[in-house]
Amino acid sequence: MTAALIHTDQLPGRTLVVDGEEYLFFSGTSYLGISHNQEFRACLVEGMGRYGTNYSSSRNSNLRLKVFDEAEDALALWTGAEAALTMSSGYMAGQTVVQNFIDSGRFIYAPGAHPALWRSGLDATDANQTFNEWVIRLQQDVPATPEQHIIIVCNSLDPLHAENYTFSWIAGLPEGKQYTIIIDDSHGFGVTGKGGAGCFRRLKEEHPKVRLIVLGSLGKALGIPAGVVLSDKKTVEQLEQSPFFGGASPAVPAYLYAFVHCRKVFADALDKLFFNIKTFESKLEQPARFSFFENYPVFYTPNKQLCPFLLERKIVISSFRYPTPADDPITRIVLSSLHTEDDLECLANHINRLEVVPSRV
Template structure:
């Protein structure tokens, strides 16, 4: 474990004085260390201050929230959007609002932010996502029709798999069904111009679709968003949960709204980096999915090998300290072509050494 006194960007200067190429974290578009975004944030801070310590339902209404939420809804293809101070809060607000909407069914690996309880019981850990989906459809077809809430991530960001949601077209229409998807690792990256998974879901009109997401990963701002139909989002807006919650710092929403060209440039740079690494990395070492900047490997020894050569990748037990180690190379839009080639070359050397040993 390394210690540092600053947030890493393209590189990390550790407390021991060594500089590492940083290939970890979830800041995929590099926004948190983007100088142009920092300048927009400074404008926002000058206008709104460093924090808004009030309820969104107070007598003062800042227009920036309505502007940002209108934009997010249009961008994602949803009827309405609601911002809150974190992705975790977005997930919890949604599931608490759906607590009486039916029996909860969790897909494998569902993030705890979308759990209704601390320990929701088996989360289909022994099945793949596709196996879970087909088993679910069979059960729904043969059981007495009761309302259900289906909860899933949009993708597996740990072992890097885009989930196929085509099965949602086959959901039954004889009961109330809510599909709640956590798109925290996809929003800003996947879908049309990075708009996420909302418009990629094709389910019967009777199925209510709710998407929650962190804005702190690809978008690089501390906040979260709930996307859905106007009635559901309106009910959240009127809830005590929302009224008692701290809002997103408005300066960040100001920067977000004015940074769309920066986001587009960063997505283009990241896409080029991902393709470059995918083309150059040794066959068989990594598991990845097209266009996603994370590359998983079961060879946990790779992390030590790269760290000895001043490259820091993601490798630690997750989600609990007792869980298996998850080792991944994470690229960002901050990396140069030379950075990507360097990591790929080192991975190739590692793979050849493994073969020889």
């Protein structure tokens, strides 16, 4: 096994078995460990008993399953949105929203915006530009933009370098224009915000004058293979008329049933995740080696030695070249609710023993 590529036929949890050997696993995006949660699995089986393994139809058909409305009402209430719309994936959610506004104004993309929200490959941004540099450029460009409708597309945070974005710049956008802010919160749903509800409630309260659309995948922390769009009721009703919504298969109803009935499961897992984050931080002798922010389970380091060093000690962390195979590896430790205190102590002890040789970021 090498650091570059690992082959296995087992779904990793807190550990990973490769060629009969067990490794501690600190990678992936299953922050709440839902894929291994027995209560969630039992609820999913119950949902499949009601709705089968898939719903092979359009949401616009003359048969309507109540579970879609129940899940969307629950998502709206949880996040503080007027309305929510579920789709089969975060990609479909992104494309449905972007295509809805494609000819209505000027699109401006922040660095790191996911391809699911691109209109075409031309929307790819400079990967070396920081979010703060982009904000400065945005504030310079918008006043000179002739279009009256500005559509700004960005992420809620950077899960690769563990950076939490601020959005105070929205208040400084010049008056006299219409603004639609589209935010991908895929890596925030289930972890950030009040009760893990993501960024919608806070941003809507802070910036009520802009049209806010928060969307993304529910398949990370929440373990639901579906996408969601959160916005005002008028915007969501408009999206329901889109051919992207009506022509695509919907989210699997059994998973939406499990989401509705497993809120305590998510809450308990989030409490455990926060406990694990604080435990790991407390055991690091030099936390400044990492970039991280409060109550988020990702710890980024520019130290390229860390991955092979830990791999020799049967610990797998996240390390891959991004955004292209020619780029330097991005090295991170990703915690989950599944990890035990012994796991975290083992990881921290090895890190504390590693002598750092300066490396270029």
